[in-house]
Amino acid sequence: MNGSIRVGNLFGIPFYINPSWFLVLGLVTLTYGGELASVFPQLQGITPWLLGLITALLLFASVLAHELGHSFVAISQGIKVNSITLFIFGGLASLEKESETPGEAFWIAIAGPAVSVLLCGLFTAIQLTTPISGALAAIITLLASINLVLALFNLIPGLPLDGGNILKSLVWKITDNPYKGIVFASRVGQAFGWFAVILGGLAVLGISPYGSFWTLLIGFFLLQNAGRSAQSGTIQNKLSGLTAADAVNPNSPVITADLTLRDFANDYVIGKDLWRKFLVIDEEGKLLGALQVDDLKTIPTSEWVTTTVSELIQPIDIATTVQSDESLLDVIMRIEKQNESQVPVIKENGVLLGLLEKSTIAELAKEEFSDQTKPA
8 A cells, every 4th residue: 555664574474554554553542541441440540541552453463363364375375465554444465466266266365254253262262261350351352352343344245355355256156257256246345335335424414323434434445445346357357358469559560571771761760750669570471580770770871772671680589479369368467577568469370460569458448447437
């Protein structure tokens, strides 16, 4: 999250705290400290608020344990955890990529609530089997109930909550399409978001005894994030049906190897400043390499009439090309990983189709988003 402060590593995972976390930490400390001072008047001085601070830290430690549950299962599947961040509404484990199967996605999603249920059981057992009493017993009881609430709340079947990821994995399993799962679970998340906004709004206006200002905020949080997930899932679903061939620039910078440098300069360079690098093909259309416009400077202009493009070809690593039938989503992941803005697209027989640019993919995604937002 933007503006988050890195405070170290947990089991090799970068750990961040968002500034909004400090607000909740202060509110919980003051609120619960005040309650302890009222219920247990024997607590003197700043002791109630010190206990309130400890309770607040233990509550966030429970949230952190919840996110570590997700993270450890993801790591067991070979998925890198980019970071864990604590913020105003809880925590977030950022994963490098999605699980490869709906079953694996399910286990990552359920791991967090499972940890919260285990912590609830642990604190309940401590309460029942030890002779603790007074403020300490109250704190243990609160930790048990909060972890139960954390588990149940996260099991609400709508993104971005864990229950939404569970629902996503189930729809993925049924439809064999992960993006349909994302869209469906996001729509459910939006429905719960609207419910929370209405409930919280009525409570703030004094119309309903249920809900609060926090309910309203949580509703907006769900709406915002579920909306983003729905948009992303819709675009991914659209792009998943396309191949690299569908995104090739029809005006790709392609020239033949037998072209003279004079003809190349006249037809493709002079008076034109669109391309500075051209793909070179043979008479069968197969990719041979590339030619940089600046390389023309290495040959005297008097020799351009007799020198062909083939003499200035630079080799292209075949690993940087993509097959024409490759999924466009897979191509996106590749060019992002390789930090490339464009890649040559070739057929199985080596014939060049043209150049695929990241900007073209962005335009396709933009068109899909525009289609989704047009009024019916």
